[in-house]
Every structure is written in C-alpha cells, then in structure tokens.
Amino acid sequence: MNAKMMRRLLMLMLATGMSAGGVLGCSDENPDGPVQEIPDGGEPDGEEPDAEPDGEEPDAEPDAEPDAEPDGGEVDGRRAMPLQVQVLNRQGLPIVGAAVMHAGVEHISDGEGRVLLSAPEDAERFVARIDAEGFAPSSLDYPVQRATDDHTAHAIVRLLPLGSPIVFNHDEAATISRGRIRVELAANSLVDGQGNAVTGEVEATIASLDPTEDARFMPGPLVGLPEGGGEETPILSVMMGDISFWQHGEKLQLAEGEQARLEFFIPEAFEAYQEGDLIEFWHFDLSQARWVQEGNCTVALAGGQRLAQCAPTHFSWWNADKPVSLRNCVNIKVIDGETGEPIPGAALEGMGLDFEGALVGQGLTDGEGRSCMNFLLDGTLDVGAFHADYLYQEGGPVQVVGNSVPADCSGAGEGACQEVVVELLNRGTCLTGKVLDETYNVLEGASVYAVHEGALGAQYFSAVSDASGNYCVEVPQDVELSLYALDGEGSVAVETASTAGAESLQCGDEGCAEATAMVMGTGSMACLKSYVAVNGYSTPAPGMPVYVYSEHPTRSCEPGQDDPASWGAMVAQTVSDASGNWAVEVPLDMAGTLYVSVGSCVDTLGVECLNGDRLMPVQVAELEGSIDQGPCQEVHPTPLPDACLE
Secondary structure, three states, X not given: OOHHHHHHHHOOOOOOEOOOOOOOOOOOOOOOOOOEEEOOOOOOXXXXXXXOOOOOOOOOOEOOOOOOOOOOOEEOOEEEOOEEEEEEOOOOOEOOOOEEEEOOEEEEOOOOOEEEEOOOOOOOEEEEEEEOOOEOOEEEEEEOOEEOOOOOEEEEEEOOEXXXXXXXXXXXXXXXXXXXXXXXXOOXXXXXXXXXXXXOEEEEEEEEEOHHHHHHHOOOOOEEEOOOOOOOEEEEEEEEEEEEEEEOOEEEEXXXXXXXXXEEEOOOOOOOOOOOOEEEEEEEEOOOOEEEEEEEEEEEEEOOEEEEEEOOOOOOEEEEEEEOOOEEEEEEEEEEOOOOOEOOOOEEEEEEEOOOOEEEEEEEOOOOOEEEEEEEOOOEXXXXXXXOOOOEEOOOOEEEEOOOOOXXXXXXXXXXXXXXEEEEEOOEEEEEEEEEOOOOOEOOOOEEEEEEEEOOEEEEEEEEOOXXXXXXXXXXXXXXXXXXXXXXXXXXXXXXXXXXXXXOOOOOOOOOEEOOOEEOOOOOEEEEEEEEEEOOOOEEOOOOEEEEEOOOOOOOOOOOOOOHHHOOOEEEEEEOOOOOEEEEEEEHHXXXXXXXXXXXXXXXXXXXXXXXXXXOEEEEOOOOOOOOOOOOEEOOOEEEOHHHHO
C-alpha cells in the first residue's frame, strides 16, 4: 500500500481519507468578472463524513442479526441470501454508526462497520442508501442471489470523506475549489430548507473524486438514466464529486432561477476530449442508485488545463460521463483456493480505464459461485473478490483483456464472454511483535493495526498488546504490511512488516513471523495553532480547553458522558493562553483530517460552549514542525458565545 493510502490509518474506527489535491491549473482570469477567491486549505490523503452535518445520532441500535428471516421464499430449493454489508473508510477501517436505509428500515453499522440486510420478498436487487457523519452520502446496489444452503452474501461499501468545510462570505460572489472541482457562485444565490435567502458566512464541502485514482468511492454503480427517457445505460466516468453548502448545520440549495457554474478538471488520462466537445452531465439519485442526466458539459481550456464546464440545477453528487454502447464481458467463478469448491455470495469488483473514462463493475456470485460482468470493448478489467470468511485473494486482482468483438452478459453481441476463475484463501499466518512507550517500557492495551492492499483495496487486521507489551495478529501469507499502534492518549507508532515465506500458522503456534518493536512517539511531529475568542472574534478567550481527535468525536454534556477523553480517540490536548492562542503537536503520520474540539460543557449552556461540529475538521499538512521552533499550521479560529467566559 502506498504512503498516501496509509497515513490516515491511525484513526480509530472512524478515520477517513481524501485524495491529495488543490486547484489544478486554475486560470487567473474569470470571464464573469472579479469574484472572492476562497483558498482550498489543501486536500489530505484521507478524510471524513457527513451526510447531514450536525445531524443527531441515529436512534437505532447497531445491527447484530438480520432484521428478519430472509424473505423471497424458496425457488427450486434455493433461498435468497441475506447480504452482510461492511462500510469502510479510505484506509479500509470500519465506519461505526453509519446509517444504512434499506426497504424502509434504518440499520446502524456496528463496531466492525457491518449491517445485515434481508432480501425483501420477490426483490431482485438490494438497494440502500448509506450516510455517515463526515462522509459524502452513498448507496449500494447488488442483485439478490439464491443458494441451496445457509449462505450469506458479502459486500463492501467505501465512503468518500467530505473534508473540512471551506468558509466564505455569501454576500459576495465566490469561487470555491478543491481537488479537481471548482464552483462559481453568485452572491446570495442560496436558500435554506424553507426557501429563505441566505446571507453572511456559509460553509462549502467538496468531495472531489478522480475516477483514475478513487473509483472505489463512487456513490453507486455507473448506470445512467438518459435525459428524455430510454433504457438504462452503462456510463464511463470522466470526473465527479459531491458538492454541498451549509449554514448553522442546515443544508442549503441553489435558489430557483439562480445559476452556478461547476467545473471539472479533466484527468490527463482521458485524452479523447478536446475544446468544444460535449460530455453528458448527470446527478446521482441516492434513492434508486442511478445517475440521472441533466444536459451536457462543454469542454473548455483554461491555463493549459481542459475543463468540463457544467450548469448544476442543485448541489449534490454530479458526474461528467459518457454512455457506453459496445462492450466485452467475462464470466467469473469464485472458488475456495484450497478445496476448489464454489463460493456463493462473494462480492466482485472490476475496474477498467480507457482514453474516454473509467468503468467500475460490481456483482455477487450466485449459488454456484458464478457471476458475469461487462467491461470496455477491447479494454482491460481488473477483477477482485471478497468474502468475509476468507482472508485474501490469491495473486491479487485478475486482469481480463478484451477484444474487438462485442459481447454482453445479456447474450447480445457477436462474441462470447471470456471465462476466469478467482481463488480466495483462508490460509494465513501469525505476526507477533511488541509495543513500547516513549521510555521503552512495555505498553499494555495499545491498539495495533496491520494493513495490506488487498484485491479490493486496503484491508486491516487488529490486535491489542498484553501486559508484556506483546501482540499477535493473524494476517495473510506472503504480503507486505504497514503496522500502526495507538495508545489512546495521542501517541502513535509506525512500522512495516512482511510475511514473505512464512508458514501457515495461527496465534499461539511456534514460529510466527516477527515484527520490529514499535516505540510510541518516536515519529516526526506536525504543529497546529489557532485562537479562541468571544464577542465575535474581538475578545480573546483564555483558559479554553482544546482537544484533538483522530476520529469525529461523539461529544455530549450529559452527566456521565461529559468527559472529553470518552468522546473519541484523543491525540493531543491543551488550553488557550491569556491571548486566546493555542498550539499543539500531533504525529506527522496523521497528516490528513483531524478533529479539533474547543470549549467545555458549561452548566447552564451545555454544548453551546463547544465549537460547532462543522468547524472541527482540520486538514493537517505534511509539514514537520514544533511549538518551539515552528512552523505551525494555522487552522480556523473558534468563536464562542460571550457567556462561555463567565
């Protein structure tokens, strides 16, 4: 796994990620006149969510068992397999508390990020919406498959982090950008949920998704509903993103009659597009997991970069895509690599790329372990499989090479589908090691994560160090691993390990692979600084506590829940000085998104004396620094109510 994918692994259960970015080749000239240019603030390697910022915690309990026995009845002795869904972040860690809305019932992901869905009677598809705090909303769409035995199907959904909000003055025209997306917005063109005009400070979130790098984080299948009706069509993604605007935790929309401009910077790999070309423009309908066309984008040049210039009618997920007509197909069989037996209910993912766009296919194997997937005509497809009962895929993704003779899973076309076999293995080995504190004494209770890049992306395995500082974790054989240890108090240790040549063993056996001891706090540090004020920003607020978390903290001022140490995985803390200033050091390996909570629970005001949820995310740059010698990265200042000083 590369360094970018690994840095944010440190976040305990709710860690997130986002691709490196910033404005790419933005022109200094604006054809519509001067605007307020809002700096990006940087895009980290990983970030987090928010379907509805500042939303309340779901009331539902995490799923442990299916909500009901699988429906659908028996057909030829087969029953519909329930679907176990695991919701993960960019680093492959589980997202706890994600809301999965399926068939009118909300399910909440458990400590492993999992929910179990039963197939509604006579249903042909599992279609669900997924929301999690700090992430762009997403969906899942898988076929209902049947098997003779008591099998469960498995699927993975990865959520794209929203990142920290970009704050700007909506009383002036503004250009807001992040990654490969730029939005031009007229002054006071947004309205709240009641249709009231919005003025003053507004926050923007832009989750930019380059399909050449982040295709697994798309909000759903690349299937489109063409403008004016017609049959569903597969589409190639050129560039996409989730764009949202907020004020006081409420989502805003474009006022009726107002116009905005959305620009996608076209990745260099998609060389087919030239100035003046049209690319179809689509928004994503989360309720049916389909892209819906709304006109076209026009390709333009600016600063030597090719842009797809589009006119959104609202703000949500948008995509510049090209429909696909002719294609190839492949029949995939997933088997147990040891026994050769078919594996029903395995999740499949195929990724393909050509000069016009990216195509991502997905599916589930049936009772015989089979599925069919379409891909680009004369293109390539990298096929990966996942099943929770198996550790990894033998040999990594299987590459399928197409040809010039069209063939389709439906049977259309002159050619025939190719045939491939994917092997999953449950043969692993054990990895042992030791965790030490900053003074090289053994450390008990540290959380240890071992991560490798699997066929479907980052995959983690975990353990906890014992009273002797020792840990043992069961991992795949013959893989390279990145190791992380967290002590729960802000210290982090990072190492690497390999299981190349290791025997098939379990924890407790002799001969486990050994990792180098991990020493807490020995890595490089980054520095953050800011200030706290009341009465707007005019009066410094001394003595205000500041807590930094690696995950989105669950803050509460209720008795018994008001201890900041219990809100999440804390990595640093301090208090503001007499001038309201504060500074902290955090591990440089945590470059990406951290969460800064400012203030405390005041008896009569409660959470009013905590900074707002949407001001907590901070993009930590990959810049080594210290409080004494600098440099320190400045983050958004925190305004609190005057009464919080009393």
